[in-house]
Amino acid sequence: MIRNILIGLLLAVAAFAGLLVFNAMNYGAEPVGGRVTLPAPPEISAERGAQNLSRAIQFKTVTLASGDPRPGQEGEWFALHAWLEEAYPAAHAAMTKELVPDTLTLLYTWAGSDPSLKPLLLMAHQDVVPVNIGTEGDWEGAPFEGAIIDGYIYGRGAIDNKGSLVGLMEAAEALATSGFKPQRTVYFMFGHDEEVSGSGAEAGVALLKSRGVEPEFALDEGFMVVNPSPLSGKAMGFIGIAEKGYVTVDVVAVGTGGHSSTPPRDSAAVRLARAVVALDENQMPADLSKPPVSELFEAAGKDMPFAQRLAFANLWLFKGLVDAQLADVPAGNAMIRTTTAPTMLTGSAKENVLAQRATATVNFRIHPNDTEEEIIAHVKKVTSGIEGIEVEVGKNGIRGAGASNVSPTDNRAYAVLASVSEATLPGSPVAPGLVLGATDGRYAEAITPNVYRFAPAVLTPDELTGFHGTNERTSVENMGRLARGYAQVILAMDSAE
Numbered sequence: 001m002i003r004n005i006l007i008g009l010l011l012a013v014a015a016f017a018g019l020l021v022f023n024a025m026n027y028g029a030e031p032v033g034g035r036v037t038l039p040a041p042p043e044i045s046a047e048r049g050a051q052n053l054s055r056a057i058q059f060k061t062v063t064l065a066s067g068d069p070r071p072g073q074e075g076e077w078f079a080l081h082a083w084l085e086e087a088y089p090a091a092h093a094a095m096t097k098e099l100v101p102d103t104l105t106l107l108y109t110w111a112g113s114d115p116s117l118k119p120l121l122l123m124a125h126q127d128v129v130p131v132n133i134g135t136e137g138d139w140e141g142a143p144f145e146g147a148i149i150d151g152y153i154y155g156r157g158a159i160d161n162k163g164s165l166v167g168l169m170e171a172a173e174a175l176a177t178s179g180f181k182p183q184r185t186v187y188f189m190f191g192h193d194e195e196v197s198g199s200g201a202e203a204g205v206a207l208l209k210s211r212g213v214e215p216e217f218a219l220d221e222g223f224m225v226v227n228p229s230p231l232s233g234k235a236m237g238f239i240g241i242a243e244k245g246y247v248t249v250d251v252v253a254v255g256t257g258g259h260s261s262t263p264p265r266d267s268a269a270v271r272l273a274r275a276v277v278a279l280d281e282n283q284m285p286a287d288l289s290k291p292p293v294s295e296l297f298e299a300a301g302k303d304m305p306f307a308q309r310l311a312f313a314n315l316w317l318f319k320g321l322v323d324a325q326l327a328d329v330p331a332g333n334a335m336i337r338t339t340t341a342p343t344m345l346t347g348s349a350k351e352n353v354l355a356q357r358a359t360a361t362v363n364f365r366i367h368p369n370d371t372e373e374e375i376i377a378h379v380k381k382v383t384s385g386i387e388g389i390e391v392e393v394g395k396n397g398i399r400g401a402g403a404s405n406v407s408p409t410d411n412r413a414y415a416v417l418a419s420v421s422e423a424t425l426p427g428s429p430v431a432p433g434l435v436l437g438a439t440d441g442r443y444a445e446a447i448t449p450n451v452y453r454f455a456p457a458v459l460t461p462d463e464l465t466g467f468h469g470t471n472e473r474t475s476v477e478n479m480g481r482l483a484r485g486y487a488q489v490i491l492a493m494d495s496a497e
Contacts, residue, residue: 020310020314021310025309027298027304027309031299031429031431032295032299032430033410033414033418033432034415035418035419035422036416036492038420038491038492039488039492041174042174042177043174044174046476046477046478046479046481047476049166049170049476049480049482050148050153050476051148052087052170053146053162053166054146054155055087056146056162056165056166057144057145057146057155057156057157058146059076059077059079059080060144061080061126061128061157062076062127063127063128063192063195063196068127068193069192077192078104080126084169089173090173090177091108091169091173093176094176094181095108096108100200100203100204101207103192103193103200104126104192104193104200105190105191105200105204106190108172108189109187110187110188112182112183112494113181113182114183115185117184117185117495118214118215118216119187119213120185120186120187120215120218120219120490121187121213121447122187122189122218123188123189123190123191123201123218123219123220123221123440124162124168124188124190124221125161125165125192125193125201126162126165126191126192127193127195127196128160128161128195129156131143131156132470140154140471141154142155143155143156151475151476151477152473152475152476153473153475153479154472156472157472159473159474160221160466160468161194161221163457163474163478163482164221165190166479167455167456167482167483167485168482169188170482171485171487175487175491182490182494183494183495184495187215189201191204194439196398197398198439198442200440201440202440205444205446205447206446208447209447214447214448215444215450216413216448217411217451218444218447219417219441219452219453219454219489220440220441221455222240222243222435222441222453223237223239223240223435223454224424224454224455224456224457224459225237225421225425225428225430225458226459226460226461227458228460230332231296231303234303234428236303236428237418237421237424237425237429237430237431238296238421238430238432239414239418239421239432239453240432240434240439240452241291241407241452241453242368242403242404242405243434243436243437243438243439244338244366244403244404244434244435244437244438245365245372245401245402245403245404246364246366246438247363247372247393247394247400247401247402248393248398248400249361249362249364249375249376249392249393249394250359250360250362250392250394251279251360251390252357252358252359252389252390252391252392253268253272253357253359253386253389253390254271254356254357254388255267255270255271255354255355255356255388256354257348257353259352267354267355268354268355268357271386271388271389272347272359272360272389274386275382275386275389276342276360276362278383279362279379283327283337283339283340284337284338284340284367284378285337286326286337287336287367288319288322288323288336291409291432292406292433295409295431296335296433299430300429300431323336334365335433335434335436336367337367338366338369338370338375339365340362342363343362344360344361345358345360345361346358346359361394362379365437368403368405368406368434370403371402372393372400376391379391404441404445407449407450407452408450409432411450413493416492417452419492421456423488424458435453439453455482456481456484456488456489457474457481458478459478
């Protein structure tokens with residue numbers, strides 16, 4: 001009897017293990033979306049693109065706060081606009097250029113011959129973030145010099161986002177010079193203040209909407225080909241089909257003030273500290289089952305190490321383990337949940353005075369699975385056991401907005417972008433992804449359901465640290481990739497099929 005029970009248990013364990021292994025061996029979906037045969041782009045010069053990016057970096061179009069540039073400080077933007085006309089004469093001859101009213105946002109219209117075809121909207125932004133004071137000497141090339149060193153263009157904006165802006169204009173110039181005349185109208189929109197509010201792009205989209213423009217799709221910054229991808233250890237392309245939202249919450253602790261020589265045991269500062277720790281230890285829940293995250297993991301599955309495939313293929317058993325491991329990596333944690341980031345703390349005005357109101361400003365980047373109302377409810381629930389805590393939506397700083405919609409992957413637009421991604425670095429799979437920051441592309445949802453975030457470039461994880469960081473750079477080779485890729489997007493979409 002015991003022998004039979006043991007045999008049965010062994011068989012059950014073997015069957016269970018076999019199921020886990022079977023799931024792992026079969027984990028990894030076929031590529032999401034269709035694919036198209038890409039037309040050959042016109043002649044492209046990566047070196048020319050690199051030289052022009054170098055020049056574009058030298059215009060100090062820095063924004064610090066909403067409303068920048070202030071009146072009288074627009075000179076760098078106007079100089080950039082004038083230079084674009086000089087550098088891209090064929091493109092400017094083929095397109096009409098205008099400034100979105102009351103902004104410095106550029107809007108180009110390349111009129112197509114077939115008004116029945118919905119237009120394209122290709123986006124980038126002119127402004128850049130500042131360089132931290134005291135770090136200028138840490139750069140390989142001066143931040144606004146645009147130095148080209150060992151095959152790389154260094155400078156603020158090289159990848160965020162003047163590289164894309166110059167790449168788009170290089171594509172337009174090459175196409176116009178080759179004699180290309182579009183059937184489908186193409187709009188180029190270059191926002192002037194994406195880094196602080198995106199009011200220019202918002203106004204530009206509103207202008208297009210007032211004219212009845214409904215693009216086939218909008219394309220903005222966001223993802224690229226990452227080599228190697230942290231998910232698989234191999235090169236992988238990502239196309240952003242959604243982006244996270246943004247809301248800031250003020251957690252206020254109220255307590256008895258007075259002199260610090262006779263402090264209470266439960267002061268406002270102590271209560272606030274408990275609340276901040278509670279929020280850090282009780283994160284918003286993760287969800288690995290919905291697009292784009294689920295599709296991203298499945299697309300990377302075939303290239304994952306076996307142990308990793310085993311876990312992702314059997315989330316019904318290993319969800320807690322996968323969640324914990326991803327939560328230990330900031331980018332991985334941000335991909336699977338709404339993130340919680342205490343960023344500012346305020347208390348009393350003097351070191352020997354007890355605060356009567358102590359405030360923690362907590363920034364949440366909203367996952368598409370969550371809403372602002374759910375975040376507020378979460379904060380109130382987590383801090384409910386702490387006396388004297390008040391919770392309110394932040395009244396200062398960047399205006400909040402919910403997460404974007406999730407754009408489809410079963411249309412021609414995604415198929416073209418996926419094909420361009422695969423051509424950018426042959427042999428690299430491509431998957432839809434969730435953009436963790438905010439882009440101007442979110443405004444385009446007002447005129448099209450198809451908003452994508454991708455640039456045809458290849459970056460290493462080390463190069464990605466240049467976003468808003470020291471030694472921001474991109475390769476000369478990437479300038480060729482950007483121009484070719486954008487040209488192929490325009491050519492591949494220039495038909496009714």
